[in-house]
Amino acid sequence: MTDGPPGDDRVVVALDVGGTGMKCALVRPDGSVLHAERHPTDAGRGPDAVVETVLAVAGGLADRARAAGSIPVACGVAVPGVVDEAAGVAVWSANVGFRNVPLRELVGARLGLPAALGHDVRVGGIAEARLGAGRAARHVLFVAIGTGIAAAHVVAGSAAVGAHGAAGEIGHILVRPDGPRCGCGRTGCLEAVSSASAVARRYAELAGATASAADVAGRAAAGEELAGRVWREAVEALADGLATGQALYDVDTMVIGGGLARAGGQLLDPLRAALHERMTFHREPRLVAAALGDEAGCLGAALLALDSLERR
Amino acid sequence: MTDGPPGDDRVVVALDVGGTGMKCALVRPDGSVLHAERHPTDAGRGPDAVVETVLAVAGGLADRARAAGSIPVACGVAVPGVVDEAAGVAVWSANVGFRNVPLRELVGARLGLPAALGHDVRVGGIAEARLGAGRAARHVLFVAIGTGIAAAHVVAGSAAVGAHGAAGEIGHILVRPDGPRCGCGRTGCLEAVSSASAVARRYAELAGATASAADVAGRAAAGEELAGRVWREAVEALADGLATGQALYDVDTMVIGGGLARAGGQLLDPLRAALHERMTFHREPRLVAAALGDEAGCLGAALLALDSLERR
Numbered sequence: 306m307t308d309g310p311p312g313d314d315r316v317v318v319a320l321d322v323g324g325t326g327m328k329c330a331l332v333r334p335d336g337s338v339l340h341a342e343r344h345p346t347d348a349g350r351g352p353d354a355v356v357e358t359v360l361a362v363a364g365g366l367a368d369r370a371r372a373a374g375s376i377p378v379a380c381g382v383a384v385p386g387v388v389d390e391a392a393g394v395a396v397w398s399a400n401v402g403f404r405n406v407p408l409r410e411l412v413g414a415r416l417g418l419p420a421a422l423g424h425d426v427r428v429g430g431i432a433e434a435r436l437g438a439g440r441a442a443r444h445v446l447f448v449a450i451g452t453g454i455a456a457a458h459v460v461a462g463s464a465a466v467g468a469h470g471a472a473g474e475i476g477h478i479l480v481r482p483d484g485p486r487c488g489c490g491r492t493g494c495l496e497a498v499s500s501a502s503a504v505a506r507r508y509a510e511l512a513g514a515t516a517s518a519a520d521v522a523g524r525a526a527a528g529e530e531l532a533g534r535v536w537r538e539a540v541e542a543l544a545d546g547l548a549t550g551q552a553l554y555d556v557d558t559m560v561i562g563g564g565l566a567r568a569g570g571q572l573l574d575p576l577r578a579a580l581h582e583r584m585t586f587h588r589e590p591r592l593v594a595a596a597l598g599d600e601a602g603c604l605g606a607a608l609l610a611l612d613s614l615e616r617r
Numbered sequence: 618m619t620d621g622p623p624g625d626d627r628v629v630v631a632l633d634v635g636g637t638g639m640k641c642a643l644v645r646p647d648g649s650v651l652h653a654e655r656h657p658t659d660a661g662r663g664p665d666a667v668v669e670t671v672l673a674v675a676g677g678l679a680d681r682a683r684a685a686g687s688i689p690v691a692c693g694v695a696v697p698g699v700v701d702e703a704a705g706v707a708v709w710s711a712n713v714g715f716r717n718v719p720l721r722e723l724v725g726a727r728l729g730l731p732a733a734l735g736h737d738v739r740v741g742g743i744a745e746a747r748l749g750a751g752r753a754a755r756h757v758l759f760v761a762i763g764t765g766i767a768a769a770h771v772v773a774g775s776a777a778v779g780a781h782g783a784a785g786e787i788g789h790i791l792v793r794p795d796g797p798r799c800g801c802g803r804t805g806c807l808e809a810v811s812s813a814s815a816v817a818r819r820y821a822e823l824a825g826a827t828a829s830a831a832d833v834a835g836r837a838a839a840g841e842e843l844a845g846r847v848w849r850e851a852v853e854a855l856a857d858g859l860a861t862g863q864a865l866y867d868v869d870t871m872v873i874g875g876g877l878a879r880a881g882g883q884l885l886d887p888l889r890a891a892l893h894e895r896m897t898f899h900r901e902p903r904l905v906a907a908a909l910g911d912e913a914g915c916l917g918a919a920l921l922a923l924d925s926l927e928r929r
Contacts, residue, residue, distance in 0.1 A: 387898070397898075444780035458865075465772075467867025468756035469900040477897070478861040479792065489897040549790040553770075553865050555779025585789070585801040586699070586709075588781040 317610045318366045318380040318416065321425060321602030322359055324348055324400030328600060329362055331370050331377070332607035336436045340369065341603075352402040359408070360415045367416050380412050380420045381428070381610030383602045388424040389470045390609075395422065396470060421606070421613040427464040427473065428605025429597075430457025433560045434464075436604060437596035442558035446550055447595070448475060449563035450543070453488075454496045458554050463612075476500065480545045495546040499539040501565045508535045522568040540572065544579030551580075551587055562595030569594060629922045630678045630692040630728065633737060633914030634671055636660055636712030640912060641674055643682050643689075644919035648748045652681065653912075664714040671720070672727045679728050692724050692732045693740070693922030695914045700736040701782045702921075707734065708782060733918070733925040739776040739785065740917025741909075742769025745872045748916060749908035754870035758862055759907070760787060761875035762855070765800075766808045770866050775924075788812065792857045807858040811851040813877045820847045834880040852884065856891030863892075863899055874907030881906065 316339055321328040327346055331339040344362055348355055359382065367377040386398030393409025395401075413420035423431075430447030439445035445459045454476030458465045465472045476496030477489050485503070487494035497503055501518035508514075508521045512531050516524070524532035547559060566572060577592045597604060628651055633640040639658055643651040656674055660667060671694065679689040698710030705721025707713075725732035735743075742759030751757035757771045766788030770777045777784045788808030789801050797815070799806035809815055813830035820826075820833045824843050828836070836844035859871060878884060889904045909916060 442780075456865075460777075465866075468754075468869040468902075469867055471899055472865065472867040474864040474867075474899070477864045477899070478790075479857050480794075482793065482857070491895060491897055545791050545794075549861060550865065552786040552789045553768075553784065553862065554777075555781055555784040555786075557780040583803060585803055587783055587786070587789070590780075 314375045315378045316370045316375045317607040318363050318370070318377050318418070319603050319607035319610065320359060320363055320381070321383040321428075321606055322346060322355070322401060323385060323425065323602075327359070327362060328603040329366060330600075330603050330607065331366055331375065332604060334611060336604060336608070338600075338604075339373070339375065340366075341600075342366075346401060348400060348402050352404065352406060355401060355403070356406060356408070356411060360411060363412055364415055367418065377416070377418060379610040379614050380416050380418050381423065381606035381608070382408055382412055382420065383423045383425040383428045383606040383609075384408065385425045387470050388422060390421075390423055390466050393420070393422045419610070419614060419617065421609040423606055423609040424457075424466075424470065425602045426455040427457040427466065428609050429562065429601035430459045430464050430560070430605070431462065431608050432597055432601040432605035433562065433595055434459040435462050435608060437601065438560045438593045439558045442556070442591070444554070444556040445558050445560060446554055446556045446590070447560045447562060448547070448550070450500060450561065450565040451563040452500060452502050454500050454546075454563075456550065458556070475546055475550055478546055478549055480542045480549075484542075495542060498542040499546065501563075504535060504539050504565070507538065508532060511535065518565055519567065522571055526571055537575070540575045541579055544576055544583055547576070547580050547592075548583035551584070551590055555587070556590050558591045558593060560593055560595050562601060566594055626687045627690045628682045628687045629919040630675050630682070630689050630730070631915045631919035631922065632671060632675055632693070633695040633740075633918055634658060634667070634713060635697060635737065635914075639671070639674060640915040641678060642912075642915050642919065643678055643687065644916060646923060648916060648920070650912075650916075651685070651687065652678075653915075654678075658713060660712060660714050664716065664718060667713060667715070668718060668720070668723060672723060675724055676727055679730070689728070689730060691922040691926050692728050692730050693735065693918035693920070694720055694724055694732065695735045695737040695740045695918040695921075696720065697737045699782050700734060702733075702735055702778050705732070705734045731922070731926060731929065733921040735918055735921040736778075736782065737914045738767040739769040739778065740921050741874065741913035742771045742776050742872075742917070743774065743920050744909055744913045744917035745874065745907055746771040747774050747920060749913065750872045750905045751870045754868070754903070756866070756868040757870050757872060758866055758868045758902070759872045759874060760859070760862070762812060762873065762877040763875035764812060764814050766812050766858075766875075768862065770868070787858055787862055790858060790861055792854045792861075796854075807854060810854040811858065813875075816847060816851045816877070819850065820844065823847065830877055831879065834883055838883055849887070852887045853891055856888055856895055859888070859892050859904075860895035863896070863902055867899070868902050870903045870905060872905055872907050874913060878906055
């Protein structure tokens with residue numbers, strides 16, 4: 306974090322652009338939020354319209370900051386999919402509709418401010434590692450479990466990006482060779498077994514009735530046998546995936562976030578036990594629930610923008 | 618690399634201590650080898666005797682350097698197992714018999730030189746990434762396949778160590794939930810299916826006759842059906858493991874080393890094809906054979922020692 310002088314009135318404009326909504330905020334250098342707002346993404350309008358909304362919302366936030374006597378110093382934007390952070394390009398964001406959009410340049414030009422573009426889960430991981438549940442640890446794996454599953458490996462506050470902006474795709478590691486087909490085209494990916502959508506799909510298959518992952522968790526807790534079975538299968542596969550993550554990354558702390566983590570102890574307790582069983586010679590990581598909820602991405606976008614200022 | 622002045626006569630004493638033998642050398646700052654020698658480890662004598670041999674060999678190499686008019690400036694030692702590089706401690710090296718041996722301090726005191734301790738595969742990865750087959754790439758995964766399987770994730774010439782010195786344990790990721798039991802105690806680890814020892818074991822199981830992994834490779838190449846099946850199973854599981862590595866690390870180049878890589882194209886060609894099949898949305902890494910053979914660990918120990926000098 307940048308510690309400004311007393312009475313520091315600098316703020317960063319931060320946007321986390323998702324498939325359904327945008328979480329937006331003015332964030333102070335110490336990570337505290339001056340103002341937050343949300344907007345629909347309405348991705349069906351096409352990528353050009355979404356980009357225009359991003360630019361308009363960012364511009365509006367910068368104006369609001371100035372009107373309140375603050376000084377906007379940078380803008381950070383987070384998007385899902387494949388993100389080339391070095392080039393500032395949203396390479397491929399399926400659910401937002403972006404394909405090679407030079408978003409950093411567009412935002413920078415519109416606002417007249419330095420800008421940074423990041424991957425939603427990676428910047429969420431940066432936020433959880435620096436400000437959230439991983440605060441005490443140097444080596445953190447943030448795992449977001451929602452419609453999909455993705456991770457960010459954060460060491461000393463920086464997230465690994467990889468050679469092509471695609472590091473941390475823990476949703477697409479093999480856990481069940483004979484398992485269901487994944488949206489990516491392979492069979493047995495973690496995401497195809499343990500994501501919120503996979504849990505709902507599996508329950509529908511077995512029960513012949515639709516239910517959300519949260520419903521399945523609730524029914525499992527209430528003692529429904531079928532729901533319990535579906536939940537256990539998802540937790541076991543997730544533990545296999547986390548054990549693989551630990552073998553390769555060797556972290557201190559794993560922070561579990563995303564929609565499925567709202568199940569709290571009902572997810573974390575059996576997951577911790579199942580991970581423990583799988584640790585042989587490895588040091589077992591601390592397994593904790595994310596602390597920042599769905600604001601992690603927006604806060605992380607702000608941190609990324611602040612980092613980019615420090616490097617200038 | 619440290620580029621010394623013309624006529625630079627500095628050398629580093631480097632030792633790679635394995636379960637059976639030690640590869641030792643005097644290495645110049647540009648990575649060239651002034652002198653190399655090998656010694657048996659004879660681990661059966663117990664850890665104290667092995668440590669004494671390490672110290673005697675290192676001291677002898679430093680003396681030899683001075684006698685030849687060179688100036689030994691540092692000593693690097695590589696060992697297998699779990700290595701705390703920050704503390705300079707060989708935490709756990711099963712096949713050498715080390716348990717919490719403060720090897721860096723011992724070597725430094727005996728030689729009166731700055732010393733560095735590294736993990737054999739991680740420093741081998743550093744050497745392959747900087748001097749060997751990964752020279753052109755910034756993001757490299759070095760995978761050593763021999764009796765066991767381990768990896769080093771090297772970015773910009775530095776290997777990830779992890780929170781407890783145990784990063785890169787790709788041999789112990791799940792690839793076959795219904796597969797054979799691994800030496801680590803779990804079922805279905807990559808090492809239990811695709812290591813040289815696993816290939817030999819599987820062939821013995823099916824054929825009722827003993828053969829080394831190299832024999833199996835040879836018989837498969839000669840058209841023996843059973844050997845071909847065992848080899849294919851190992852290659853398929855290895856491709857699953859590498860695909861998981863790519864999902865999590867997202868590298869440019871994978872460098873395949875260790876004993877099994879001596880099979881050359883017979884391993885690399887089908888492995889490349891099998892990995893290609895498994896890439897969906899990911900960028901496919903370049904898959905190449907290691908270039909430094911069994912000298913990688915010794916060269917990497919020298920590089921680690923040189924790096925530690927630069928940081929002083």
